[in-house]
Amino acid sequence: MSFSKQQLQKFAHLIRIEISDEKLEKMKIDSVIEWLDKLQKIDTTGVEPMLSPVQHSLLRRTDVVTDKNIRDLLLKNAPDETGKRAGYFAVPKVMDE
């Protein structure tokens, strides 16, 4: 499969990274993806995809509150001081709501 410049830009947009077309070209993403195509010729009919090496099923936690009132610790690394003082994570104004 090969991807157009627009598609690659769409991917960059989906993961919110600003990349110029020149840089995107320099990154040789196409050559990487082209190389990945070699997997296509492997016959995997009927093969169950393996998503984790772990055999056991999902363990579950008991329903108890273990973490509370750690706001100061959560906010310690927050980049915006205004929000931090008010107990919030301040983010650029969200317009579309």
Next chain:
Amino acid sequence: MNLTDLTIAEALEKLKSGEITATELTRAYLDRIEKFGDQLNCYITLTPERALADAAESDKRYAAGNPLPLDGIPIGMKDLFATRGIRTTAASHILENFTPEYESTVSQKFIDAGTVLLGKTNLDEFAMGTFSKTSFFGAPISPYQIENKLTAGGSSGGTTSAVASGLAIGGTGTDTGGSIRFPAAITGLVGMKPTYGLCSRWGCVAFASSLDTPGPIARTVDDAALLLSAMAGYDEKDSTSANAGFYVKDRLTQIGLNKLKIGVIKEFDDVEISPDMKKLFDERIEDLKKSGAEIITVSIPNILDALAAYYIIAPAEASSNLARYDGMRYGLRVEGKDLIDTYKKTRAAGFGEEVQRRMVVGTAVLSSESYEVYFMQAARVRRLIADAFNRAFEQCDLIVCPSSAGTALPLDSDLSPLEYYALDLFTVAMNLAGIPACSVPCGLAENKLPLGMQVVGRAFDDMRVLQLAKHIEEFAGLNNKPSEIMGK
């Protein structure tokens, strides 16, 4: 006596006998870091005060006669493990000033074992790389032939640089596609990638969740086993953690080689490797045979496709795992004209090129048009490889193979992305299968640089992997004393 030449096992004996104190040992390391640290660039953050405080506590426990298993052992912690109150960067600009308020399970286990923390070691940014030169803080280098500025490997290159040079007695790494074994191999060290799930991932900055495996890096197999004993164990905070442990008291017990069935992978015969690697590998095979081991050929039909499967699965998981670095709650924020612009500028500035490349690839293979074609196909190939290993282990007890094609390359080698990726050729399959693999030195090449080979076992057979690795270590007889590699 050169304190920084001691192995962990030797140091523990001397600490127990009172011949040395933890403080003396720690100071010896801090002095040597002072001397060579800048040159090697193996630490991102040094923690000398913490180290001396840890050592003082350790000495108290020795004096009271109740030392902990690794009491007073000065280690380096890959800067991917969150350490409470100590900056944890993942070698990324985006986390350059991040100080977690929690302690990763692995680093906590080392605290509980009584170790001394020297600092946080350098690595490839978010553990993505093979030379550690994607680090925002510059690459660490190998202490071997230091004037040639050779790579210490990656992504755990800070730890291998530190341990090989005597700037830490041992340390931690993480291995997603070979990030412990490859750097260990080219720096004459032992690097163990345990069974997936044996060591908790909680508090370890995620690269690719289904592949990431914390493990030890040390100068000897016994030391690696001691470190693994501290690291391993079930963790209820990690849903993929295994209900299994690993424990060695002082040294590994020997296993007899007689009648041990050891497999060599047929498909790797077709891979071009350096004559040195081939020669040393064959010599060690001969040693094993002479000791009574039975060498058989096994087939892992799709093992040469493992690399491509890996470079689909790992970037896919990474593109998702790294979404949290968005400048909103912690880490770098570059203000833009609106929310989306802030996200984009922050992440463009915060991540280096290789991380960006892998995230775009990861997004491409997960996109609606290619999810089945790439991601699910890779997951199926992954199953084929894991099943093939299982079948191979019906014929043999353990498998051996090279760790790399050749010796350490100069840091400034100009390789294409695909050429870098190809360096993982011998290591990624074990990550896909989740099985244990240990790289152990197999000798010196013509150019006097070390090479390593791997011992691979079935899941949770970590002990036997290390036991066989110990035999190979003895056959190879490599001298990796730091004082002889880069001087006193």
Next chain:
Amino acid sequence: MYTIKGKTGDWELVIGLETHIEVTSNSKLFSGASADYNPSVPANTQASFVDAAMPGMLPVLNEYCVEQAIRMGLGLNAEISKRSKFARKQYFYPDLPQGYQISQPAEEPPIVGRGWVEITDDDGNPKKILIERAHLEQDAGKLKHDAHPTKSMADYNRTGVALLEIVTFLDTKNPENNSYITSPDEAEKYLRQIREIARSLGVSNANMEEGSMRADVNVSVRRVGAAEFGTRTETKNMVSFKFIKTAIEYEARRQIEIIENGGTVSQDTMHYNQDSGTTTVMRSKEDALDYRYFPDPDLLPLIIEDDLIERIRATLPELPSVRRARYMSELGLSEYDAARLTESVQISNWFESAVGDKLVRAKPIANWMISELFAHPENFVLDESIQRDESIRIIAPSDLAELVDMISENEINGKMAKDIFVKMLDGETGSPKQIADKFGLKQMSDTGAIVSAVDDVIAKNASQVEQYKSGKVGLIGFFVGQVMKATGGAANPEVVNKILKEKLG
């Protein structure tokens, strides 16, 4: 059937609902922070490192949330999947710290599979609404927009609270089957039914005003009798029954107009404007986000053991639908009455406590509750936790039981009962019997006194007697009225009637 008249003919509606209910639990779906979300809790005091998506943090599934999902699944008469998976739905938004929501996507089996709930359709007939699936997922955080001119403030207290998303089933392979919602009223009934099941099982408060119940509404239209379904639109995040009904109707009319004007409906995501009651395109199909769902590698397949399902089944309380059927078959209530009395567990409990073991009370008590008591919610206690004015006289189940018994034992008549009831509403204390005594409200059971009153009325109204005897039997009502008047309303109307008929021949 509900239809909308267009320029070119009649149209029918096909409605699908994706209902999110917030699962009641102590802690969140994947973290140990409190799940007791409410807006009065100071921001970010109920968030953990996991909720804030700090580096290296990992999710661990809350077993109680799984049990809650199973409980709801059983309430929805659904299959419980023995094996289901969690996946990541990826997008960037400041209320989503991980950059993805952990959910169970449509392609994978969810924890709760096919099921159904029963409602009454617009013609009063019972109708099964099919459920496609219900799955567990994480709630998002909250953003405050008014605190700062250029910044929004993120609060992660709600981040990661468990949601159960219940999706109705539209059998596209069999468009003629009628097991889906086809009118705004049915949509409301369906949602009330979901709310009722969730509440009676203790799975969720399912309160739309508080945001613990939200719905995405899918609407499409087709000509009456058409074989194929039309293209649907989705209106997101609706939080009131009223808005949902207006949105459905508006959206249907909008689509009809488009089609009738020769256009085609595009599969867009709509936004509902509360003030104007209209919908507008929020995101067109072309801009549909690529969420890049993939199985969460931090979580393994969820395997549910049979004995857990059976253990939960054994503890299930009586469901509203079962209760409703029982009210009809055992107590002889009409479907309407049974439905009203099973609108909430509290109402059912109140009703059953008033009926007690005297099943004959059921019908009159149902009537009193539905026609009188429901009009005065302040006078009866359904929710103990609500504070109320102490001067208000609470009407207890025992009050209504006593009142109904007094009527059936001929101590009072209906008129008197109403008087007693009104006095209670006005704050009169004491039991209905005591009120009756205090105000002398007692039915005349002395036949002698009634006979003399009847004689008196017959004597005074000779011409009417004449007319009655010549065949105008309808005049009996007139005579009863006169006798009642003469006795000050105290006579037992039945007795009066009987004596009158004897005397008039």
